[in-house]
Amino acid sequence: MKFPARLFLSLLALGSCQVHKNPPALSSTTTSAPAVPVWQSAAYTVYPDSVVQGPHVARAVSRRELTSNYRSPANAFQSPRISFKFSLNGKDNEMPPGQDHVIVALPRAGQPLETPLIVFGQQYLDPAPVPADTYLAPNTPLKIRLDLRPMRAALQRQGFYELYNGQKLYQDDFKHVFVAGNAAPLSWDFDNLINKPGLELTDPDGNGIFETTVVLNAHSDQETTASRWQASLDVAAFPQLTSDYPLLDALYNLALEEARRAVEPDGTFRTGQEWAGVWTRDISYSIILAQAALQPEVAKTSLLRKVTPRGRIIQDTGTGGAYPCSTDRMIWAVAAWEIYLTTGDEAWLRQVYPIIKNSIEDDIVNAYNPATGLVRGESSFLDWREQTYPKWMQPVDIYQSENLGTNAVHFQANQVLARMAEKLGQAEVAGRARERAARLKVGINEYLWLPQAGYYAQFRYGRAYPLISPRAEALGEALNVLFGVAGSQQAQSVAARTPVMDYGISCIYPQIPGIPPYHNNAVWPFVQSYWGLAAAKVGNEIAFLESLMAVARPAALFLTNKENFVASNGDFAGTQVNSSVMLWSLSGSLGLVYKGLFGMDFQPNGLRFQPFVPQALQGTRRLTGFRYRQAVLNIEMVGFGNRIDRITLDGQQLPDATVPAALTGTHTVQIKLVNSAPEVSYKVTHVPHHVSPMTPVVRYANGQLTWSPVEGARAYQVLRNGQFVGRATTPEFAVPPTSGYAEYQVVAIDAQGYESFASEPLAVAGEKFSRVYDLGTGRSKSPKPYQGYTGQGFVEISTTQNKTLALPVTVPAAGLYAIDFRYANGNGPINTSNKCAIRTLRRGRQLLGTVVLPQRGVEEWSDWGFSNPVLVRLEKGTHPLTLTLEAANENMNGEVNQAMLDYLRLTKVD
Secondary structure, three states, rough: OOOOOOOOOHHHHHHHOOOOOOOOOOOOOOOOOOOOOOOEEEOOOEOEEEEEEEOOEEEEOOOEEEEEEEEEOOOOOOOEEEEEEEEEEOOOOOOOOOOOOEEEEEOOEEEEEOOEEEOOOOOEEOOOOOOOOOOOOOOOOEEEEOHHHHHHHHHHOOOOEEEEOOOOOEEOOOOOOEEEEEOOOOOOOHHHHHHOOOOOOOOOOOEEEEEEEEEEHHHOOOOOOOEEEEEOOOOOOEEEEEOOOOOHHHHHHHHHHHHHOOOOOOOOOOOOOEEEEOOHHHHHHHHHHHHHHHHHHHHHHHHHHHHHOOOOOOOOOOHHHHHOOHHHHHHHHHHHHHHHHHHOOHHHHHHHHHHHHHHHHHHHHHOEEEEOOOOOOOOOOOOOOOHHHOOOOHHHHHOOEHHHHHHHHHHHHHHHHHHHHOOOOHHHHHOOOOOOOHHHHHHHHHHOOOOOOOEEEEEEEEOOOOOEEEOEHHHHHHHHHHHHOOOHHHHHHHHHHHHEEOOOOOOOEEOOOOOOOOOOOEOOOOHHHHHHHHHHHHHOOOHHHHHHHHHHHHHHOOOOOOOEOOOOOOEEOOOOOOOOOOOOHEEEEEEEHHHHHEEEEEOOOOOEOOOOEEEHOOOEHHHHHHEEOOEEEEEEEEEOOOEEEEEOOOOOEEEHEEEEEEOOEEEEEEEEEEOOOOOOOOOOOOOOOOOOOOOOOOEEEEEEEEEEEOOOOEEEEEEEEOOOEEEEOOOOOEOOEEEEEEEEEEEEEEEOOEEEEOOOOOOHHHHHHHEEEOOOOOOHHHOOOOOOOOOOOOOEEEEOOOOEEEEEEEEEEEEEEEEEEEEEEEEOOOOOOOOOOEEEEEEOOEEEEEEEEEOEOOOOOOOEEEEOEEEEEEOOOEEEEEEEEOOOOOOOOOOOOOOOEEEEEEEOOO
């Protein structure tokens, strides 16, 4: 049945606030569901055999068949007000963040719909009103026209065009011009515009007028899912689940079947239906959740596919050429250990031990910050930089950041290394690994814990003077509870006080303005599963039950385990990228059964049961054919709660609720729970969808900081060198005189007290405290024809040229100095590939730090930026610095480790 647009909208609105006592039948032949729901909220209701969300109903016809009438409303109510901007070479470089062009895409007296001729960099705002209840019509063609003649004139006149942010674009570096925007097929994913057909503008007649035509709200983009799932694969070799809840049993069987589908002919995991290949973080998180127990041989093969020829774990491609801008590859170690725990395979342990040891040793050089005890690098799994970081942060800034989830991963990787080393008789290695883990634990709790909020901060970020982002980061919060970084009271607080939205826990909270859903404003079922397991660990029944339902709802309605969905409305459509049959999503669904409800805790010496059954899911459940090492377990569990009344193995009391690791053959485990709620009553912090203020863009002139007013901001905090120095209610601040280095940032605060990201650090009169050493002199000068350097030339560093550079510097006065390099790296785009250049900075034999030189664009060798600053205390006098390509500096490419260096900058920051 089709609904008129207004009626359909009314039904959706009614469904969002109404609790159904009985789910509507899908057909006259279906039986009515019980009147008592398992779970209900203002957003949706779950019954033993169905899910109801407004007019949408999913039902378990049987434990092997599901039906759903879900249809995404995303295309029905799109606004005709289209925001967009132009992009040179796939970068957000036309106008400041938050400043876009706007066109109202409504028919105009039979005329073809097109934009006026827009001059690059000059904002156009369509004054046409949008009548109430008016939506974007299906298949609306829009011709977009751009005038690049002023840019071309500048290129001809002076050889470069200066962008709004002061960067210079040279003629040889001008490759493409795209349009980005808020309505499909437009996208705000600047880094991937080159991969989206129709978004590149062309100038066929060469007159400087670039054009393209896009079809908005195209019929082919209508978002639908299947209406029925019926089991068709043989999954008898997997553990079989039966319970009093047909819906949950059917979803379990759906996940089993998709787990079978997720195995490629070569014996590796496929990441998702739309994601071919083996990805380190995806397979690792999936293995930890369920696949180590379910498909251990596939898990082994997949992990070994992600090892370099030198025996190091491969970091997935990503920001700035990936490693070491991204450092979450160490989750591989946790997954490898999980395989050992489930299989007891000693040969596997000996095989993976040196890989983990060598990888951590490289990370110690490239990513560990001895000043904080934390590890640098991008948020684990949140690898799409503008989705979780302020736009001003370049890949090198992301390298400098210290993220909650990534540090939890490194903590656990060191714990794993210590346990492996102990089993293999390597006491010295084990001791050092435990010391590193202890320092990480102290660093996380010292630098990232937010006492007033009651959970951890998202990350530390900045340059010479880092500060914290107080956003909640769901995966990081969960991992710090599960891995034991958080103490008992902290863990309980995290589960109770971390913000949770109607449809689940969003990846971050609050959301970032102007960024479409993907990691921002999105729930990822695998993250929800880790959050659920963390809630179960601390005994928070409400949070655990909510997580079970938040994973069941989308799988039932969409009839597949999707990668993600929009946090604010629960819809799978609207995120920038999505996939069905997503490995870590289906693994999360299974993991909530194995590790959550049944409480399976795999240990070196046995399988311990710590079950947790919320009272709403009480009853009898059986898991048969579960393979544990050399045994097969048939498990029956009755009751509810998280305390065991009695547990037996083949009728005999089971000590410590632990099945011995040496058990062989087929056995029966029976568990009877104490039918009581957890001893402590916990809460969940429910919050509405909220978007934080836009990040201010700050300027300095004549003793004043100024910025454009930020929409929704009630006040602004001004920071100097990372510390609060003033509060303003207008977009300006008088800078007090100072004799030292001063780096300013501004944070916008809204009426609810939520903060924007801090603005890009702005050094006031910073040149007074800096010395520049031109590197493009003498025999080292490169003959390559790149432009934009500042001195006599530049020097090339690569695997064959200038592997060691001598850099004597003279320090005028003792103090804390920031050492960085102006460089170019045109070996790849900013968002993918693996050619980040890495070097080690030393003074004599003393290690000062790692210098990271990320990619800045494909063949864009005249696009210059700065490396990370290495902070070091120097005495007055001359210091013999060297920049060297050392063994630990090998990147994920292995062959191309190259950059051009313009100058070394020495800045006294304290």
